[in-house]
Amino acid sequence: MPPASPPSEPPAPDSGRGIKGPWGWVTTTYFAEGFPYTIVNSAADALFTVMGMKLSTLGLTTVLHLPWNLKFLWGPFVDQFETKRRWLLATELVLCGLLLVLTLVGGVEAPLWLLAAIFMLVAILSATHDIAVDGFYLEGLDAKGQSRYVGYRAAAYRLAMLAVNGPLLVLADLQGWRVTWVVSLAVMMGLTAYHAWVLPRPETRQRPGGELLRMALRPRVIVGAIAIGALWQWGRTHGWGDAVAEAFAAIPGLGTMSLPGWIGLGLLLAVLLVLALLPQVRAWLSRHDSDYARAFVVFLEQPRVGGLLAFVLLFRTGESFLQKMRFPFLHRELDLSLTAYGFANGTVGLAATFVGTLLGGYLIARHGLRRWLWPFLLAQNVLNLLYAGLALWPEPSEIGLTTITTVVAVEHFGAGLGTAVFMVYLMRCCDPAHKAAHMALLTALASVGFTLAGVASGALTEALGYGPYFVLTFVATLPSMALALVVPHLDR
Numbered sequence: 188m189p190p191a192s193p194p195s196e197p198p199a200p201d202s203g204r205g206i207k208g209p210w211g212w213v214t215t216t217y218f219a220e221g222f223p224y225t226i227v228n229s230a231a232d233a234l235f236t237v238m239g240m241k242l243s244t245l246g247l248t249t250v251l252h253l254p255w256n257l258k259f260l261w262g263p264f265v266d267q268f269e270t271k272r273r274w275l276l277a278t279e280l281v282l283c284g285l286l287l288v289l290t291l292v293g294g295v296e297a298p299l300w301l302l303a304a305i306f307m308l309v310a311i312l313s314a315t316h317d318i319a320v321d322g323f324y325l326e327g328l329d330a331k332g333q334s335r336y337v338g339y340r341a342a343a344y345r346l347a348m349l350a351v352n353g354p355l356l357v358l359a360d361l362q363g364w365r366v367t368w369v370v371s372l373a374v375m376m377g378l379t380a381y382h383a384w385v386l387p388r389p390e391t392r393q394r395p396g397g398e399l400l401r402m403a404l405r406p407r408v409i410v411g412a413i414a415i416g417a418l419w420q421w422g423r424t425h426g427w428g429d430a431v432a433e434a435f436a437a438i439p440g441l442g443t444m445s446l447p448g449w450i451g452l453g454l455l456l457a458v459l460l461v462l463a464l465l466p467q468v469r470a471w472l473s474r475h476d477s478d479y480a481r482a483f484v485v486f487l488e489q490p491r492v493g494g495l496l497a498f499v500l501l502f503r504t505g506e507s508f509l510q511k512m513r514f515p516f517l518h519r520e521l522d523l524s525l526t527a528y529g530f531a532n533g534t535v536g537l538a539a540t541f542v543g544t545l546l547g548g549y550l551i552a553r554h555g556l557r558r559w560l561w562p563f564l565l566a567q568n569v570l571n572l573l574y575a576g577l578a579l580w581p582e583p584s585e586i587g588l589t590t591i592t593t594v595v596a597v598e599h600f601g602a603g604l605g606t607a608v609f610m611v612y613l614m615r616c617c618d619p620a621h622k623a624a625h626m627a628l629l630t631a632l633a634s635v636g637f638t639l640a641g642v643a644s645g646a647l648t649e650a651l652g653y654g655p656y657f658v659l660t661f662v663a664t665l666p667s668m669a670l671a672l673v674v675p676h677l678d679r
Contacts, residue, residue, distance in 0.1 A: 207385045209328060209632075210339055216275065216386075217319045217340040220380045221347030223282055223313035226371065227251050229352050231306045234364060238295050251306055254314035256634055262627030263482035265318045268399045270390040271326055271623060274319035278312050279379040285309050286372040294364025313456040319637060321630065324622030326389045333614050334552035337607045338545025345537055351376075353533075458500060458635055465493055482624040486535050490675045495616060498670040499632050502609055505664035506602060507640035508647075509571050509657070513595075516574065517655045521583055524592060531592040543603020554626025557677040560608055564671060568664035570598045575657035610635075615676040 231251065265274050285308055292301060328336065359367040362567040461468055469487045472480045489495060514532075524533075543566075550559050573594045580586055613633075617625040640663075648656045 198432060209332060209336055212382065212385050212387075213324065213329070213339045214343040216323065217343040217383055218347045219279060219312075219375070219382070220317050220320045221233065222351065222371075222378075223309055223316070223350045224255070225315055225351035227306050227313060227561060229348070230355060230367075230469045231302075233359070234294060234302070235299075237529060238299065238437050241568055242626045245411050251310045254307075254310045255317070256631055258314040258318055259624070259631045262318050263479045263556060263621065263626035265315070265322055265623040266393070266482065266621050267478050267484050268394045269396045270388070271319050271323035272386050272388060272390065273392075273396070274623075275316065275323055275386070276379065276383055277314035278319060279365070279375065279382065280311065282316065283372060283375050283379060285312065286368055286375055290365060290368040290372055291383045294359070294367075305471055306528075306580070309627055310667065317630070318623050318627045321626040323386070325617060325622040325626065327387055329392070330614075331552040334548045334556075334607075336542055337548035337551075337610050338603070341544040341603070341606050341610070342537070342541040347542065349533060354604035371593065374673055424596045424646075429599035458496070458632065461643075482621040483628075484647045485618050485621055486628060487624050489616070491673060495669050495675060498667055498674045499613070500614075500636050501663075501667040501670065502565045502636070503605075503633060504640055505571055505662075506567055506605065507637040507661040508644055508663055509574065509598075511640060511644035512648050512653070514657060515648075515657065516657075517591060520578065520653060521586055521591060523588075527529065527588055527591075531588075531595040532599075535592055535596045539596040539599040540603040540606070543600040547604040547607025548611070551607060555678070556608065556611055556615065560612075563604040563608040564664075564668055566601035567608075568601075568661055568668065570601040571657060571660045571664070575654055575661075578652075578654035578657055612674075612676070 228251065265271065284395065285305060289305055290303075324336075324340065324615065326331065355367050355371065358370060460489075465487065469484065472484045472487070486492070514528055517528055547563055548558070577583075577586060577594060579592070613629045614628060616629060651659065
């Protein structure tokens, strides 16, 4: 099969410089993407901790991140039914409804099982919203516009994370969780109303959503869902979680692995199995004559798809290792206070990331991806060694706040350039007829590397020490840079 053609050019993609221009809907849709994600993956943990959930149980909240790892499974439906705009607005409306339920349920006084169920629903809807937002971005902008606005989307997503981790958690502490949910609901309702007003309509409507609803309401689907729910409830009442934990604890060398570790290991093994059996997987999918299977077949028929998948999986591995140990190193070894770190990382670092991503997107839009791939790869990866320099400095006490802040800012700037090249490359790998499905598959694959790095980072740091560990974060980038020599789609 020939390489997928570039995305079709929507009419006047960059028209409108005012409130309805692309900068407005790009920033707000990606803020709306990061907002519920951080509620599930940060605010929920804070709430459960305040409720007194024991650490062993708190680790189970990692399950709430699974929808983002598995969203590629339902990504094809977003392409095949309705439009990305309708999916985006529909998921935002349902998220508003779930936040309203959280407002009524409250916080620490609510039953734990009920909160967990609500957060899981928010996670599933939020992951689906991610698919719709990414797909709409590809539909609403041409290739140059997609590169040009990468910085806006990255900064808006990060701003949403800061809004939840900062003001909202402070509000929960001072005024209670119910007030926090009310404010969250107001924010989400405002975003939904704005999107209903300003989002363009670049797509032709696909199959009606009622058809998908009828598929979901088939008797076998309902019976299967009821059976899974009943099995879960039976296991919960009979202490299956403790039994599984005891069984794992008896396995030599693996007994101490946390739930995130098992999830990361399982996802990695699944990816490696697909890569090892790529021809067989492609042949098996080709035998299933359905639009759903076709979305994956088209992706797997791209040239050099094995190298493409490995490149996406490994691209952010070094950065992920660095992120996990950055604050512990600066705080414990260099005595950097939480306030100083917040300023260096969340203020100066955020600004540097935004500038790097915006500049990277602009340069790629102007000169093409191939010209800037290697400079941006090196900027993202080599700068990890700055932390190795700090760790190996003979007199750590002599390292001042200005030096630390500069290192953080420079490294964030390089990471911003890397983000630009990575996001543009992912967009180039998406077939025009399966934009949402392919982007969901690629971003889910990228998250596997992040999960695995998070699992292994602590043990590696304890075994090697901070200096060698930060050198290792650069070494971990070498496979992805080698794969950059052979990946397709650099000239699209």
